[in-house]
Amino acid sequence: MAGSDLYVGTLDVLILKALSWGPMHGYGVGRWIRQTTEDVLAVQEGALYPALHRLQRRGWLDDEWGVTETGREAKYYRLTPVGRRQLRSEVERWRAYARAVSTALDAAPA
Amino acid sequence: MAGSDLYVGTLDVLILKALSWGPMHGYGVGRWIRQTTEDVLAVQEGALYPALHRLQRRGWLDDEWGVTETGREAKYYRLTPVGRRQLRSEVERWRAYARAVSTALDAAPA
């Protein structure tokens, strides 16, 4: 069911943030998200790879094939300057949103 | 564009929370969300009314026609016991999710 795991729309900012640490391949982005959220967010590959392609189409990412530390082929993604600006704006959007929702949910009843 | 305003999936918990204050009509739920989030979230009616019907179909809400303080007909929604349990679980889901994402976004770079 759509939305049973991710709140739809929050994946992009997580991908951008992961790549702000430096170039990373897709599988690594998924691992980064899982690890930094302590398994709270487990991104399905069927969501992850299309999202990477989408962000690249929008000009937020570049890709380049490379080789991992363990000698495997992997496609490395890197933030473009536009992607970096997008990250800042998406982080701001998330913070304002999370603050607003949390305030609403913190109000008195139930 | 889908998701340009709401993170998809967060509307349900906001509706349930609004109704935890007591019975409220749909238009009032929209107003409650807008006001308690200080206009950060402005729910479109095309999202709000279908969501109310959806939650009712799931057995989380009851409805009853009534009259507002200003003498207008309005459909009042009320949480069912199941809806109240659902609210608690959705609030927990939101909190865990928001905590996880915020932690990820707070990490060092960019």
Place this chain on the structure above:
DNA sequence: CTACTATACCTAAGTGAACTAGGTATAGCA
């Protein structure tokens, strides 16, 4: 040598929530 797991990539089909963009009707006010 054989399985199995983890790594690393991918896509097609389906779902469904939200957005867009309309519609109806009434109360109150200028």
Place this chain on the structure above:
DNA sequence: TGCTATACCTAGTTCACTTAGGTATAGTAG
């Protein structure tokens, strides 16, 4: 008389995510 706010609604569209597969290789357990 017209405008705004209130109060309800839905049809059509979009598109992110889930489900459910697929390929291929490195490393390890048996």
